[in-house]
Amino acid sequence: MDFYNKIKMVERDHVVIGLMPPGKLAGIAHFAGLGESSLVIDFGCGYGEALLYWASTFGISGVGIDSSEHHIEHAKNAVGGLPIADRIDFVCTDATTYRFEPQSFDLATCITASNMFGEADVMFRNAIRHMNEAITDDGYLLIVEPYYTSPDVPKELIDYEGPLPTEIDLLHTIQREGFELVYMIHSSQADWDRYISSNLYYNVKWLTKNQDHPEWQQRLESHRRWQEMYVRHRSRYEACVALLMTRI
16 A cells, blocks of 8 residues: 555544645745745645635635545535635545636646646646646646655565665756756655654544444554554655745
């Protein structure tokens, strides 16, 4: 089970804390020039946290697309009744086939969701190509992507997590696709620990309350394996980076 499928499993029953907290989203918004006239599209928006934050803080308008009914229901509940409700829309559909107005968005984002665009060796490149169709001539792409911190990753981690690029692989892909990196910011170790701890906390709550559930043993084994792999390998060999890019 790779990184992305694992995320879906642990998010199924609770809301997790993202790897890009508000302070880092604010930096991204500054360098992307987001403001009240900005239009943003988020491919694989999850619970819509980034759009909700940017709308509330910077005044943007936008649309978030995600194939998960659970994610979209939660996002719509979160925005409902807020002053920004008329500026943010959430759509439950396949983000790769969602029909948008070409070259109409100031920022297109994909936050730890590029797996929807294909297999591991091409999904980052495909994400850039697909999102490129959405932005204006002077628009920006933001992709938040997990990566391995070393080319020498233990086989046990690759077998568990699946293949991930290195950071230099990501940079070279950006350049080959005709973009230049404008701004980057990494998830810190504290961001990772907070994210992992959130999942551990809610998983333990679920296991405590659902001991008669038919998936209980499977969830317990997965929960313990996840802890073990994070402590043994992921905390040292895996990281996440936000990459803001534009054409020149």
